[in-house]
């Protein structure tokens with residue numbers, strides 16, 4: 001950046017030209033600080049999602065329940081409840097789609113901000129250090145956000161193809177949650193994939209949960225020392241919860257037995 | 271007084287901004303451990319000049335850690351291994367006999383290399399010019415304590431004002447970001463009553479000027495650990511929240 005070599009005019013009112021024509025939000029997003037707000041807010045939405053998703057999946061452990069005289073897997077019943085959310089205010093599945101659209105928009109925002117910030121950061125140091133750097137506090141998690149993020153993204157695509165679209169599920173029946181999960185995770189390589197991807201997610205969140213407080217400007221000397229603990233807690237909770245599912249299927253704690261239920265083996269349509 | 275022997279210096283040499291650089295090795299057979307690293311460079315340079323070769327160019331001025339001129343990447347750490355110290359405060363006693371010491375210039379797009387170990391940090395001046403000042407009437411000095419400031423507030427402001435603008439935060443940051451510098455300059459004025467009237471204008475202008483030259487903050491924390499004045503990344507959080515409020519408030523002001 002050669003322009004820094006020549007000194008420009010110095011004036012007491014040196015501000016950038018206000019001839020910006022961009023809309024307010026785009027203007028805000030145009031700066032690195034604005035992009036980090038997007039990163040943090042969409043990351044928070046993601047954390048909210050993975051936490052509730054993990055808690056919802058715990059129903060796989062409950063097994064068969066008696067719902068109004070019908071025997072049904074509790075996970076299947078829960079899936080049905082999600083589609084019925086806020087019925088009759090919204091027609092069936094409409095509220096679920098509203099939630100999904102928030103997640104889709106958040107994902108796109110997170111990816112776009114991550115990509116543009118990475119480009120900015122690469123440009124900020126065109127000539128790398130020629131000797132080895134000796135990092136003092138940057139940790140593996142903070143240094144590998146891009147890689148753990150990409151692993152999570154690829155996993156997300158697999159996950160949708162597995163349980164939402166059924167493309168890679170060996171015995172897919174739409175809406176039959178317990179059946180689909182057991183069919184897929186019974187395969188050792190697939191179980192391993194779920195375990196590795198969730199560890200990557202945990203590493204991502206170990207830095208992300210800490211980092212978002214800084215990005216959002218949430219800084220309170222009284223509570224700052226809790227941030228590290230909170231990040232460790234969130235990451236651990238998600239990794240332990242999510243890794244337990246493939247492990248439990250492999251050792252037979254989570255099972256699927258078509259003869260144990262009287263309802264809904266054919267699944268449900270959207 | 272003990273003496274270190276057999277030190278090998280690996281120094282970055284580059285003829286000019288556009289030149290092709292390289293590491294050059296120099297032997298230092300013996301050096302007092304009371305010497306500072308820069309004094310050792312002085313001795314090496316005298317020898318080079320006697321041999322009719324060009325001295326190694328490096329930045330330095332006060333040599334007591336207050337001016338922010340010295341700037342070296344020492345063994346992969348901005349300002350070297352001594353915590354809370356600038357390059358000029360690094361002494362040979364932190365090394366051992368037989369060590370190899372690698373010296374490299376700060377590397378960042380906003381800090382173009384001038385020669386050897388010297389870089390141009392005037393991008394920092396651009397950021398300060400954008401708003402790192404207050405406007406006040408000149409005239410006789412105001413009475414002391416005319417404006418009451420709570421002690422914790424003046425302490426926080428003074429901690430930020432300790433920034434000497436050396437650029438170690440940019441050099442240490444894996445992203446080449448200048449968030450710690452800019453946020454320290456902002457916190458210094460934004461926390462004080464004297465800084466309030468221009469707070470929003472200042473924050474918006476300085477953050478956007480920073481964007482023109484430097485990378486973005488991923489909250490690694492390397493800057494805080496490299497800072498010779500140990501300035502806290504709490505200032506970065508303050509800058510982020512101030513930036514958002516400033517954007518909204520400025521928009522409202524300009525809409526009138």
Ligand code: HEM
Nearest residue numbers: 039040043046047114145146149150153208211212215488
């Ligand atoms: C889908 C692929 C993903 C990619 C490629 C990705 C990439 C990234 C990158 C590169 C950063 C660091 C940005 C920076 O500070 O420079 C980041 C931060 C973050 N990510 Fe992700 N991520 C992904 C998914 C997720 C998911 C699923 C979650 C939540 C469950 C998440 C939560 C976060 C959080 C909380 C942060 C910290 C935000 C901040 O520093 O303020 N990410 N991500």
Ligand code: FES
Nearest residue numbers: 331333338340358
């Ligand atoms: S020479 Fe002044 S701070 Fe090092």
